[in-house]
Amino acid sequence: MGLNDEAGYVFDIQHFSIHDGPGIRTTVFLSGCSLRCRWCQNPESYHLRPRLSFCAEKCTKCMACLPACPEKAVSFENGVIRNNRELCTACGACIPVCPAEARSIIGREYTAEEVLKDVESDRVFYEGSGGGVTLSGGEVLFQPVFSTAVLKLCRENNLSTAVETTGNAAWQTVRDVLENTDLVLYDLKHMNSAEHKKGTGAGNERILENLKKIPKELNIPVIVRIPVIPGFNDSEENIRNSAGFILNELGPETPVNLLPYHRFGVGKWEQLEMSGPVFETEPPEDEAMQRLKEIFEKNNLNVQIGG
Numbered sequence: 001m002g003l004n005d006e007a008g009y010v011f012d013i014q015h016f017s018i019h020d021g022p023g024i025r026t027t028v029f030l031s032g033c034s035l036r037c038r039w040c041q042n043p044e045s046y047h048l049r050p051r052l053s054f055c056a057e058k059c060t061k062c063m064a065c066l067p068a069c070p071e072k073a074v075s076f077e078n079g080v081i082r083n084n085r086e087l088c089t090a091c092g093a094c095i096p097v098c099p100a101e102a103r104s105i106i107g108r109e110y111t112a113e114e115v116l117k118d119v120e121s122d123r124v125f126y127e128g129s130g131g132g133v134t135l136s137g138g139e140v141l142f143q144p145v146f147s148t149a150v151l152k153l154c155r156e157n158n159l160s161t162a163v164e165t166t167g168n169a170a171w172q173t174v175r176d177v178l179e180n181t182d183l184v185l186y187d188l189k190h191m192n193s194a195e196h197k198k199g200t201g202a203g204n205e206r207i208l209e210n211l212k213k214i215p216k217e218l219n220i221p222v223i224v225r226i227p228v229i230p231g232f233n234d235s236e237e238n239i240r241n242s243a244g245f246i247l248n249e250l251g252p253e254t255p256v257n258l259l260p261y262h263r264f265g266v267g268k269w270e271q272l273e274m275s276g277p278v279f280e281t282e283p284p285e286d287e288a289m290q291r292l293k294e295i296f297e298k299n300n301l302n303v304q305i306g307g
């Protein structure tokens with residue numbers, strides 16, 4: 001099998017993105033992730049395979065979807081439509097019969113060549129702006145063979161690439177994927193491993209070790225991105241520790257992006273009917289973001305709010 005034929009799962013491709021690396025970019029969102037961040041703004045990436053999305057607010061309870069489902073996954077109970085996620089195969093048969101457009105399938109399989117064709121359509125914008133293609137997710141390292149194939153195809157076709165990653169994988173995997181990209185956008189969520197585990201489901205030891213190795217062993221530029229989640233990682237102590245780590249381990253030239261939490265992902269949790277409580281908090285105030293930014297500036301780090 002050649003690079004072109006490698007296949008993987010993608011849940012979105014966004015064109016004209018300006019927050020995922022330099023210039024105008026196309027961001028390819030890969031499905032699957034090894035972390036379970038409580039505030040995740042792309043919960044559709046939790047599942048590798050395509051998944052039914054159902055908007056209860058749009059549903060008019062016409063019942064057309066019940067007989068359309070070959071798996072008998074749809075039922076009407078206590079006045080509401082229910083989708084049995086154990087039975088649903090995301091076949092999509094219920095979508096065309098729904099007059100309210102309340103149903104859709106998130107994600108699909110792509111070959112690396114299909115991704116290349118899609119992202120190539122904006123080549124002229126990359127060239128004019130210093131932009132390119134960003135692989136994001138989900139977690140790019142969750143589908144390392146597919147990610148590597150897409151990155152190599154982009155490189156062969158003179159498209160600049162960036163990878164956004166949480167770095168939560170074995171070093172061998174991190175190295176095999178990232179050595180094919182031009183820039184790494186590395187998420188740093190919490191410096192305390194126990195707190196990191198509470199918020200994301202995994203400790204941070206491997207993540208920090210991998211981050212230290214990227215500039216040293218791969219010689220690829222890194223931008224550190226810190227999602228600022230009020231009540232989770234926005235204490236001055238954690239931000240000071242983050243700044244110290246970046247300064248000592250990566251160097252003062254390393255750019256840092258502080259990304260304020262937003263609530264755009266909350267509705268997605270409901271539409272995907274994911275289990276567990278939906279995490280919600282208020283976005284951080286501008287003043288609070290400014291105070292955190294100053295901590296990095298006092299450490300002579302090149303920091304900005306936003307990506």
Ligand code: SF4
Pocket residue numbers: 052068069070071072073074083087088089090091092093094095
């Ligand atoms: S996607 Fe297919 S299996 Fe799932 S509820 Fe709709 S018709 Fe049934």
Ligand code: SF4
Pocket residue numbers: 058059060061062063064065066081097098099100101102103
């Ligand atoms: S077909 Fe659409 S509108 Fe009708 S019950 Fe099913 S989800 Fe609701």
